[in-house]
Amino acid sequence: MADKAIDQMISAFATGSLDRDNFIQFKKYLLRGGEIPRGELGEQQNVMSLIPIILEIEQPDEKIKEQVAKKIIEIQEKIKTRELANAEQERVPLIEKLSGERILQIAELKKQKSLHDSEIPRPTAAGPPVTRESVKVKTVHSTIPWILIIVTLIILIITTLYFMKLNSDLEEQIVEIRNQLVGFQSEIANTNEFINDHLGLIEFFNYKDVKIVNLIPINAAEGSWGRLLISFESGEGLLQLKNMPGLESGEVYQLWMVSKDVTYPLSTILPRVDVKYYKISNIPYLPAKDINLFRITKESRADVPSPEGTAYLYGIFLKEPDKKRK
Amino acid sequence: MGKYSGLPDLALLNKISEQDARALEELYDRYSPILYSLINKIVPDKRIAEIILVEVFAIIWKKANQFDLGKGSVYTWVVTLARNRAIDNIKRTRSSNELLDVYDDEYEDFFIIPLLDEQIDSLDFNTAMNIKPKMAEALDNLTDAQKYVLHLSYYEGYSLDEISNKLKLPIEAVREKIMSAVHNLKENLLGS
Numbered sequence: 001m002a003d004k005a006i007d008q009m010i011s012a013f014a015t016g017s018l019d020r021d022n023f024i025q026f027k028k029y030l031l032r033g034g035e036i037p038r039g040e041l042g043e044q045q046n047v048m049s050l051i052p053i054i055l056e057i058e059q060p061d062e063k064i065k066e067q068v069a070k071k072i073i074e075i076q077e078k079i080k081t082r083e084l085a086n087a088e089q090e091r092v093p094l095i096e097k098l099s100g101e102r103i104l105q106i107a108e109l110k111k112q113k114s115l116h117d118s119e120i121p122r123p124t125a126a127g128p129p130v131t132r133e134s135v136k137v138k139t140v141h142s143t144i145p146w147i148l149i150i151v152t153l154i155i156l157i158i159t160t161l162y163f164m165k166l167n168s169d170l171e172e173q174i175v176e177i178r179n180q181l182v183g184f185q186s187e188i189a190n191t192n193e194f195i196n197d198h199l200g201l202i203e204f205f206n207y208k209d210v211k212i213v214n215l216i217p218i219n220a221a222e223g224s225w226g227r228l229l230i231s232f233e234s235g236e237g238l239l240q241l242k243n244m245p246g247l248e249s250g251e252v253y254q255l256w257m258v259s260k261d262v263t264y265p266l267s268t269i270l271p272r273v274d275v276k277y278y279k280i281s282n283i284p285y286l287p288a289k290d291i292n293l294f295r296i297t298k299e300s301r302a303d304v305p306s307p308e309g310t311a312y313l314y315g316i317f318l319k320e321p322d323k324k325r326k
Numbered sequence: 327m328g329k330y331s332g333l334p335d336l337a338l339l340n341k342i343s344e345q346d347a348r349a350l351e352e353l354y355d356r357y358s359p360i361l362y363s364l365i366n367k368i369v370p371d372k373r374i375a376e377i378i379l380v381e382v383f384a385i386i387w388k389k390a391n392q393f394d395l396g397k398g399s400v401y402t403w404v405v406t407l408a409r410n411r412a413i414d415n416i417k418r419t420r421s422s423n424e425l426l427d428v429y430d431d432e433y434e435d436f437f438i439i440p441l442l443d444e445q446i447d448s449l450d451f452n453t454a455m456n457i458k459p460k461m462a463e464a465l466d467n468l469t470d471a472q473k474y475v476l477h478l479s480y481y482e483g484y485s486l487d488e489i490s491n492k493l494k495l496p497i498e499a500v501r502e503k504i505m506s507a508v509h510n511l512k513e514n515l516l517g518s
Contacts, residue, residue, distance in 0.1 A: 011505040016413060017479035017486050027441055042399070042446025047512045049402040051480055052364040052409075053454055054462045060362040064376050068354060068383045072347060075388060 006036060014044035200277050204238050207231035213294050215241075215313035226313050228255070228294055230283060237266070237280040244271050244312070245298075252302045253312070258293040259286050266294075268302045288317055331355075335400035335450040343390040350387055353404075356451050358383075361408040368412040368481055378415055382408045389439055398448035406440035413483035414438060457515070464514035472507035479504060 009026050012018045018026060030036070195202070204210065208231075215226035223243045230237040239255060247253070253269040267280040296313040330338060330352035338356075341349035361382060366375040385407060393403055414437065418426055427433050465473065478484045478492065486504065490497040 008501040008505045011508040012479075012486055012501065014508060015476065015479040015504055016409065017484065017489065017504055019485035019487055022486075023437070027436070030441060036443075039443065039445040039447070042443030043512055044508050045406065045440070045442055045446060046399060046402050046449050047508065047515060048480060049405040049409075049449070050454060050457055050461045050515070051465070051476070052360055052367070052405060053458045054465060055360075055363045055367055057359045058363045058366060060358050060376060060379055064358070064362075064379055065351075065354060067376075067380045068350075069347075071380055071384045072350065072387050075384060076345075 010036060010041045011044060014041060014048050197276055200279060201238060204229060207234050209233050211288060211317060213315040213317060215294065215296060215315040217313055218311050224312060226296060228315065232283065232285050232288065235281065235283045235285060237283055238277040239267065239269065239280055240277050241269065241271055247298065250301055252299050254297050254299045254304065254307070255280065256295045256297065256307055257291060258295065259291045263306055265305070291317060336395060336398055339390050339393055339400050340395055342387060343393070350383065353386065354383055357404055361405070364405065364408055365412040368409070369415055374415065378412050382411050385411065385434065385438065392435070392439055394442070397442050397446050399442060399446045401449045401451050401454045402446065403440055403442060407438065409480070410438045410440065417483050460515055464511055467514045468507060468510055471503060472510060475500065475503045476507050
């Protein structure tokens, strides 16, 4: 009966089906060298360990091998750390083993040596002698790292603050420069617009004999006006018109030049909002002194040979200042 | 082929006990597939199975010196160790916290490191692999009840009491079934 119980315990132990208490009890029994049938447990342990071989074998991920390697390195580092700690602990009991008398003897010897050394300082091969001054120096030396750390921290803080201020100033300057740049771009755009608007006028002033005629309304109450720039050498002119009344369909404005009671048609004009100066070409060459008048009329159609419609503006050459009077 | 690939299991474990990392690498190459398959059978979560596999090789590295080189059955020691470690994991997930032992070195030495019979026959990896067809046949020849109790104890870690409750059988009957299952398996294996 007892044999059967042992057999059952062996099988349960081999299959790993003993509960915690029975496992502890049986393992302790085995560890104490308790009797079991020779080789029976070993056979059953071998048989049970063969059960997994019929499983479908699956390869673990390759990274697991690396993880094992890392784990082993960690274990080795822990072992080293533990060994160092143990070695440190072993040194203390050694000192504790010395008798109190022996410790006192060593302390007395050290004291005598220290006093002797402080009286007669002399260099030794082992290094500088231990004196009161050297103790002070050691104290100073122990504070040096702290001073260095504090100084380093202060320098770091100052440097950081300096760079923060510098950065802030630079950012302000960048904003200011950007604003200036926007202003310059705006000015350039305005200038370009002006040049584009007045390019014809600017080019026109390349002619040397440019004369200007202000055209005023025949009815002074009207707000219309014009300006005619004329160069007889080139036979060209520029006409600026402002606040001219609107035209009916087919109607045009016509510029006329009157010389010695002969009226010359210079140009037909259809006012446009986007045109500041109307270019006039093929102006007949006449001496300025023979020209009586410039006139703008509203005509019912273009290319009328002589003025038929209402006159709106007129103008004459300004008299040049009398040089003799000057 | 590594320098240690031709070494028998026993020599490898001897070198591992002397902290030879290349020996552990060879042992890993040799055993990791079967150990991983076994652990994954017990713990179906692959991620946890991988962690346990790493733990098993860490235990082998630390505790190889606890293996009695005179016994010679490295295969049984390594496989049983892996099985114990995986079963411990699922037992901990099944138990309520107050019943758990602290997992420390002492616990590991007593409950995880296998205690093999003084008289155990030598068994290494290659020999075990050669037995595979015979083992499949031997298991096939067990009764369903025997297969089931072996499965419950070996792969699921249930104790005799737990199996008794689960199968609603007297504890004595369960003991008997476990014993007969192991004996029959052994006889089938030896007889085939």
